[in-house]
Amino acid sequence: MLKNRGRIFAVDDDELIVAMLARGLKSDGYEVNFQTTPQDIIANIIAWQPDIVFLDIDLAEEMSGLDVLAAIKKEDIDVEVIMLTADDSAESAIRAMKLGAVEYFTKPFNLDEIKIIVGNIIENIRLKAEIAYHRKNLCPYLGEGLIGESPPMVEILKKADKLVQARAETILITGESGSGKEILARYFHCRREEGESNGPFFAVNCTALPENLIEGELFGHMKGAFTDARSDKKGIFELAGSGTLLLDEIGDMRLDLQAKLLRVIEDRTIRRLGGSVDLPVEATVIVTTNKDLKVAAEQGGFRRDLFYRLHTFAIELPPLRERGHDILLLARYFLRYFSSKYLKKSIKCFSAGAEKTIMSYGWPGNVRELRNIIERCVVLEEMETITGEHLRLNLAGWTDSESSACSRIILPEEGLSLEELEKDLIRQALERTDANQTKAARLLGISYDTLRYQMKKFALL
Ligand SMILES: Nc1ncnc2c1ncn2[C@@H]1O[C@H](COP(=O)(O)OP(=O)(O)OP(=O)(O)O)[C@@H](O)[C@H]1O
Ligand SMILES: [Mg+2]
Incomplete structure (x- = not known):
């Protein structure tokens, strides 16, 4: 038994046509349903939930296939529409495509051609669903925002939104390991997605790739650029398109690559290894590190020029x-x-x-x-x-x-009086040491003179 490859609904007043379509597509593993009258087409489509609908343009006097197509789009039904017509003028094809049909066939059509197109459309639907699924997983925090209400996190999220609005092209995120640098980078990407950008999110760990491969991975290469370059290959900068490219652990990047990266960031172009054409870089480049780049730059482990360039839009995540x-x-x-x-x-x-x-x-x-x-x-x-x-x-x-x-004191929500607390602790220390001020000072980790001063201040003498 062939696996069900997809659901197809055909609407045509010509019974021979629908019978031929049904036979041909069923033999390829599709589930097919059809109708030859114009009644209740939309309701039937909604009830049966096909992946693809074949629609005859000259369906009936009172209703054309184009009317049905318009209704499908108006109702926003999640289905792809292929139009069928006896009329081979370009005009109706253009009208159908403008209304949102995905394909157009003139009768008599070639069944093998239809099968190929249907296969491609079904594959496309599957890929779109897969991408939508991954996008949703990529942005799990969009609903409730990134978790953080503390003053430093509120400031960071405000700054992030400003950088999104200003369309910052390069952003540096620093912070200790596990502090959320990647999730903040994803947050940036998702906020951009809410706007007009529609590209992918790519994350590359600069230390995970072997030294000899990283350059080719980032910038791509032409066939023959080096021994193993058997064909042309796009680099990640190219693949990221207008999306977001996260370069993780930038602090450990080789110095010669840092120089190349600086050029990419400044010129917003890349050239594949062995290539002669400068290609535009459209992605937002986010670089992250848990190193102190300023110190690394002072000690020669990181290029100063790159550090100053990255520092323009830098966000420092505080430790938890x-x-x-x-x-x-x-x-x-x-x-x-x-x-x-x-x-x-x-x-x-x-x-x-x-x-x-x-x-x-x-x-x-x-x-x-x-x-x-x-x-x-x-x-x-x-x-x-x-x-x-x-x-x-x-x-x-x-x-x-x-x-x-x-066992330390947790600051209560409503706050407390530090003076009262100090006074109370001094009193406790004196009680515990039978008023031995030297011992009490030691218990509190302060000098004898400081204790005397505080006791005077709190009228405990
Ligand atoms: N503010 C946050 N809200 C919800 N989850 C978070 C937050 N910050 C971090 N996380 C979660 O903590 C984990 C670590 O975060 P992330 O990978 O972004 O850290 P990192 O700074 O990139 O770490 P490393 O330096 O090791 O690469 C992830 O599972 C992430 O989902
Ligand atoms: Mg990380």
């Missing part, structure tokens, strides 16, 4: 530990996400102790570490509530100093 309440927002988001991914309905929650642990830990691996730990807890812990203990057992980098930091 500097994003305050965002840490919890992200943790709760990942908990919801992984609970629904792995457990479908039963959503887990954090205990108060777990939230305290999350806020006390330093997150050296940043958002990636947070995401991974929460995924692990959701999958491995059997209780409904994730506790601080669960988290600490899963945190590879958890140390006693974090443990003691865990």
Whole structure:
């Protein structure tokens, strides 16, 4: 049995034509349905949901195939339309194409030709669906925006939107590993997509490609440019079209390639290896690194000119530990996400102790570490509530100093009086040391003189 390759609906008052189409296409594995009268065509198409509709232009006196085509477009029905006609004048073909038909055949037609075209259209529909699926996955945060409400993240998102509006051509994103550089680059791409740009998103890790291949990968090559160049090849700059090209770990790029990259960024053209034509670069180029490029430039590991060029539009992502309440927002988001991914309905929650642990830990691996730990807890812990203990057992980098930091005071939402807190801590230290001021000063990590000064200030003497 042939696999169902697609659904085809044919509308023609000529029974011989529809019978021929149905026989030919069914034998190629398509499911075919048809009608020979003009009644309820639109309703039947909506009910049967074909991939392709064949429409006879001279369908009936009261209704032409072009009227049906116009109605299909007006109703925005997700189907491709192929027109059939006995009239071989170019005029009706042009009208049909203008109305949105994908193909046009004059009767008598060649069935083999129709089969090839139908095959191509079905392949095109499949590819479009696949691209739409990947685009959706590429921009998962468009609905709720990138997660981050802390002042530095709000500033970053504002700046990102400004850069999108200004159509910045090259953007540098720096930040520690796992801080979200790639996701911010994707955010840029998706915001541009909301506008007019419609190109792909390409991410290239500058250190993952072998040294001898990276140049050809980036700029493309002509046949014979080097020993293994057996045919012409487009580079990633070309393939990215008007989309976005992310060059990851730029800080580790070879110095000679940095020089070439600078030229590309400044001239907005590339030349394939062995080529003689300058091709325009239309993509937004986003470069990322977790290195301090300024220091690298001072030490000679990074070209100064490239650094200054990239610095024009630079965004520095703060480490997760500097994003305050965002840490919890992200943790709760990942908990919801992984609970629904792995457990479908039963959503887990954090205990108060777990939230305290999350806020006390330093997150050296940043958002990636947070995401991974929460995924692990959701999958491995059997209780409904994730506790601080669960988290600490899963945190590879958890140390006693974090443990003691865990008992630190978390700034309450409504704020607190620092003076009152200081006064209270001094009082506690004095109580615990039986008013021995030298010992109390040591407990508080301040000098004897500072303690005396503070005690005077708070009238504790
Ligand atoms: N603000 C955010 N909201 C939601 N998810 C985030 C956020 N920031 C980072 N993530 C998630 O954290 C993980 C790490 O992010 P990403 O890969 O963008 O980091 P990176 O800075 O590029 O890391 P590296 O330097 O290792 O390449 C990803 O799974 C990403 O989806
Ligand atoms: Mg990255």
